[in-house]
Amino acid sequence: MANSGRLRRSALLAAGILLAAGILAAVLTDLFRKAPQKQSVVSFAMGSVLSVDLYGGADGTAEAVKNAVAALDNSISRTIGNSYISRIGKNGKCTADGDFADNMKALLALCEATGGAFDVTIGALSDLWDVGGATPRIPTQDEIDAAMALTDYRTVSLTGFQVSVPPGTLLDLGAAGKGMACDAAKRILAADGEVRGAVVASGGSILCYGENPGKKTWTVGVRDPDGGENDLAGVIRCGECFISTSGNYEKYFELDGVRYCHIISPFDGRPVNNGLKSVTVRADGGMKSDALSTACFVLGEEKSLPILQALNADAIFIYDDNTVFATAGIAGDFELTNDAYRMRGA
Amino acid sequence: MNRKTTSPAYRVAVTGILAAAAVTLSFLESLLPAMPFLPPGAKLGLSNVAVMFTAVAMGLPEMLAVIVVKCLFTLIVRGLTAFFISLSGGLLSGLVMFALARLSARRSADGGQKRAAFGYVGISAVSAVFHNLGQLIAASVTAGVSLAPYLPFLVLFGLLFGVLTGTVLGAVMPALRRQTAAFIKKGSKDGKAARSALPDQQE
Amino acid sequence: MKRRIFSKTDLILILPLLLAALAALFFLARPRDGARRVVVICGGETVLEVPLDALTETETHTFGGVEIELSPDGARIVSSPCPDQICVRTGLLTKIGDTAACVPQRVAVKIVADQNDIDAVAY
Numbered sequence: 001m002a003n004s005g006r007l008r009r010s011a012l013l014a015a016g017i018l019l020a021a022g023i024l025a026a027v028l029t030d031l032f033r034k035a036p037q038k039q040s041v042v043s044f045a046m047g048s049v050l051s052v053d054l055y056g057g058a059d060g061t062a063e064a065v066k067n068a069v070a071a072l073d074n075s076i077s078r079t080i081g082n083s084y085i086s087r088i089g090k091n092g093k094c095t096a097d098g099d100f101a102d103n104m105k106a107l108l109a110l111c112e113a114t115g116g117a118f119d120v121t122i123g124a125l126s127d128l129w130d131v132g133g134a135t136p137r138i139p140t141q142d143e144i145d146a147a148m149a150l151t152d153y154r155t156v157s158l159t160g161f162q163v164s165v166p167p168g169t170l171l172d173l174g175a176a177g178k179g180m181a182c183d184a185a186k187r188i189l190a191a192d193g194e195v196r197g198a199v200v201a202s203g204g205s206i207l208c209y210g211e212n213p214g215k216k217t218w219t220v221g222v223r224d225p226d227g228g229e230n231d232l233a234g235v236i237r238c239g240e241c242f243i244s245t246s247g248n249y250e251k252y253f254e255l256d257g258v259r260y261c262h263i264i265s266p267f268d269g270r271p272v273n274n275g276l277k278s279v280t281v282r283a284d285g286g287m288k289s290d291a292l293s294t295a296c297f298v299l300g301e302e303k304s305l306p307i308l309q310a311l312n313a314d315a316i317f318i319y320d321d322n323t324v325f326a327t328a329g330i331a332g333d334f335e336l337t338n339d340a341y342r343m344r345g346a
Numbered sequence: 347m348n349r350k351t352t353s354p355a356y357r358v359a360v361t362g363i364l365a366a367a368a369v370t371l372s373f374l375e376s377l378l379p380a381m382p383f384l385p386p387g388a389k390l391g392l393s394n395v396a397v398m399f400t401a402v403a404m405g406l407p408e409m410l411a412v413i414v415v416k417c418l419f420t421l422i423v424r425g426l427t428a429f430f431i432s433l434s435g436g437l438l439s440g441l442v443m444f445a446l447a448r449l450s451a452r453r454s455a456d457g458g459q460k461r462a463a464f465g466y467v468g469i470s471a472v473s474a475v476f477h478n479l480g481q482l483i484a485a486s487v488t489a490g491v492s493l494a495p496y497l498p499f500l501v502l503f504g505l506l507f508g509v510l511t512g513t514v515l516g517a518v519m520p521a522l523r524r525q526t527a528a529f530i531k532k533g534s535k536d537g538k539a540a541r542s543a544l545p546d547q548q549e
Numbered sequence: 550m551k552r553r554i555f556s557k558t559d560l561i562l563i564l565p566l567l568l569a570a571l572a573a574l575f576f577l578a579r580p581r582d583g584a585r586r587v588v589v590i591c592g593g594e595t596v597l598e599v600p601l602d603a604l605t606e607t608e609t610h611t612f613g614g615v616e617i618e619l620s621p622d623g624a625r626i627v628s629s630p631c632p633d634q635i636c637v638r639t640g641l642l643t644k645i646g647d648t649a650a651c652v653p654q655r656v657a658v659k660i661v662a663d664q665n666d667i668d669a670v671a672y
Contacts (some may be wrong), residue, residue, distance in 0.1 A: 386633075386635040386650075386652075402552070424632065425632070425653070427652060427653045428653075431652070446562075450550055451556075451558065459550060459551050460550050460551070461550065461551050461552075462550045462551065462552035462553070462556070463556070463558055464552075464556055464558055464559050464562065465552060465553040465554050465555040465556035465558075465559050466552065466553075466554050466555070467554060467555040467559050467563075468555070468556065468558065468559025468560075468562045468563060469559075469562075471559070471562065471563050471566075472562045472563070472566070475566055485650070485652045488652050488653075488655060489590075489650045489651070489652045489655050489656070489657050490590060490591075490592055490593025490594070490655050490657070491590045491593070491648075491650060491657035491659070493648065493650055493657075495577065495646055495647075495648050495659075496648075497570075497573065498570045498571075498573040498574040498577065499570075499574075501566055501567075501569070501570035501573075502567070502570045502571075502574075505563060505566060505567055505570075509563075512554070512555075513554060513555075516553075516554030516555070517554070
């Protein structure tokens with residue numbers, strides 16, 4: 001009896017030793033999971049999620065970014081009654097402020113650079129089709145023609161802080177708004193000298209700022225147009241830059257097997273249907289990347305190339321047949337991570 | 347060793363000799379050429395023979411003293427980092443060694459002395475593993491990165507070398523006992539050799 | 550106490566450790582496919598992470614006095630001011646899990662699986 005007692009004690013001891021060794025080993029491996037200090041703030045702005053990831057930076061910088069984006073929203077939103085855009089929509093004109101005027105000037109310049117493919121006066125057409133709204137439908141040709149008559153960025157008059165449009169013309173900055181939010185964010189980050197690196201995402205428009213601590217580049221995923229929120233077609237490895245995507249999968253309705261997406265072409269007044277599923281643009285400005293992604297989606301690859309080149313931007317075109325084309329400046333930084341897709345020519 | 351029947355002077359003297367033995371063994375081992383296939387930290391551990399003898403023949407304070415002296419030698423020869431690592435491994439293995447050595451199984455068939463639960467080989471093997479483990483943890487903390495990938499190799503080599511040093515101690519134990527008996531006669535307070543003062547009697 | 554050189558009970562101590570170590574080796578030795586990246590840690594902080602695919606030619610970096618060479622094949626510690634030079638003798642690191650560390654200089658290099666840490670998604 002004493003024998004088995006001792007033996008059991010020895011066995012227990014052996015088990016204890018093994019357990020202790022195991023725990024120590026586990027402690028060893030766990031002890032060294034260290035990630036660089038990151039501040040993350042998530043909020044809601046401009047109708048979608050605004051997320052700010054900061055490495056370094058003073059207290060309150062993340063908050064300041066949030067506020068800057070909210071201020072921007074207050075000035076350009078179509079849903080906030082008192083925004084400049086809404087006032088212009090109601091009264092045909094409005095006296096805004098310096099920031100808004102500067103933005104309008106830049107936006108109009110982009111309209112011109114893209115030959116009108118990106119057009120700030122797209123409001124009448126957007127409302128007509130109401131894709132993603134409560135009453136999407138196929139308008140008649142007459143209705144389309146009428147709306148197209150009201151769509152022309154050249155009719156926007158900008159004098160000092162005064163903006164005016166002809167009666168019936170509606171400004172809609174949705175195609176560039178999120179990119180503009182990224183521009184606002186960058187101004188705040190640049191003003192805070194302590195930010196080592198940051199990623200700001202306003203909806204699907206991305207700002208990569210500074211350096212990714214300990215890593216060579218930032219990694220930005222490009223959504224798989226056919227997949228869910230977390231499905232990617234590929235990744236872009238980049239330094240400081242702005243990235244935006246326009247696609248036919250964000251808002252759409254389908255009728256008789258045809259998909260009508262929310263991006264309306266100012267040229268024919270209809271939702272874009274040219275074989276592209278999405279276009280992702282990388283540029284040195286947020287407004288630029290956002291406006292360009294819309295313009296390139298409207299224009300298609302061939303007509304987009306000279307514009308991209310002139311504006312020092314690059315793009316990735318994803319087609320309905322799952323082929324992908326990346327312009328020369330970004331081809332080396334883009335990697336497909338999804339078997340369903342293949343690079344054109346590969 | 348019975349604290350009541352041995353003088354402090356005896357204990358200090360013997361501990362000193364054992365510490366010197368540990369240091370000497372450590373030094374001799376450092377003269378061996380490094381074998382390339384050994385993972386960092388896998389040592390033969392010859393000095394553990396002396397440490398283990400102290401553990402069974404004397405007590406916990408004496409064993410700890412030997413360990414510390416051995417590590418101080420490392421401090422002088424190889425610097426502060428090596429000292430920290432050595433001490434970490436040495437103390438951990440020493441404590442495990444002492445605990446295991448203290449355990450007894452049933453009394454032997456003749457109803458006389460208690461029988462040790464574990465043999466020299468077992469105690470030595472396990473404490474060698476813990477020596478390596480203690481060193482690995484200290485090295486990881488110093489380097490700032492987890493060195494856990496080395497662990498399986500260090501366990502295996504610890505077991506192997508531990509078995510070796512345990513066998514060595516077991517082999518020389520009779521000779522050491524005889525030597526100790528002579529000291530005890532000189533060191534015991536009443537001049538008589540107390541049988542229980544002798545370290546492990548081999549079966 | 551009476552003590553043997555080797556008791557049967559010693560196996561209760563040795564066998565579990567032996568089996569655990571062998572099992573660990575077996576599991577860790579499975580080659581893990583996939584993109585590899587080199588991680589360099591100095592003083593407890595990650596100072597460099599590079600996917601091996603991103604390397605087109607050999608480059609050398611020095612952290613904490615330790616010279617590290619990165620190439621499309623892998624990474625290795627070229628030189629170090631430490632007395633033991635264990636880190637240098639470790640040689641070329643190629644497989645996921647391979648590690649070389651210079652403890653006195655607090656520098657470590659290891660190969661890990663390259664999970665794309667996505668910083669953001671454009672959609």
